[in-house]
Amino acid sequence: MAFAGRTARSLPFERSTFREREKRVCMTRPEQGEHARQAAAAGAAITRLHRDHYGRGASTTRVVYQRNFLTVYLEDIYTPAERTLIEAGDFEIVKTARQAFQMTMRQPFSAAVEQATGREVIAFMSQVHIDPDMAAEIFVLKPTKTESEA
Numbered sequence: 584m585a586f587a588g589r590t591a592r593s594l595p596f597e598r599s600t601f602r603e604r605e606k607r608v609c610m611t612r613p614e615q616g617e618h619a620r621q622a623a624a625a626g627a628a629i630t631r632l633h634r635d636h637y638g639r640g641a642s643t644t645r646v647v648y649q650r651n652f653l654t655v656y657l658e659d660i661y662t663p664a665e666r667t668l669i670e671a672g673d674f675e676i677v678k679t680a681r682q683a684f685q686m687t688m689r690q691p692f693s694a695a696v697e698q699a700t701g702r703e704v705i706a707f708m709s710q711v712h713i714d715p716d717m718a719a720e721i722f723v724l725k726p727t728k729t730e731s732e733a
Contacts, residue, residue: 615701618648629657
């Protein structure tokens with residue numbers, strides 16, 4: 584983006600990138616390292632459970648863990664059979680089957696997140712999407728003593 588012959592990068596008040604801001608936050612909050620480790624462990628566990636029970640895991644997993652909320656985003660999730668149904672226009676059948684599976688897996692998913700975070704899961708929600716090909720496993724954690732006092 585140019586401003587009177589100058590690029591945004593050359594402006595004196597140049598904004599830091601997201602990664603630079605993220606590094607500063609991590610350096611100023613030591614608990615972030617443990618939080619990140621817990622998030623990674625939870626994501627790996629959910630991906631492993633998907634792979635073990637579907638016969639195929641996600642190609643990419645991302646985790647957002649803030650306060651009492653942990654969400655695992657799984658990308659490229661569908662099996663070849665599910666892709667065939669989706670291409671035939673039967674996404675609702677795939678979605679219904681996936682949601683039934685995910686509700687059946689509520690206890691193992693919640694146990695994996697509890698083990699990774701050391702916190703109790705009080706709610707679990709799940710959703711799948713067709714394009715982009717992804718799912719979201721959403722966990723609400725019991726507030727810590729500090730959070731419940733605030």
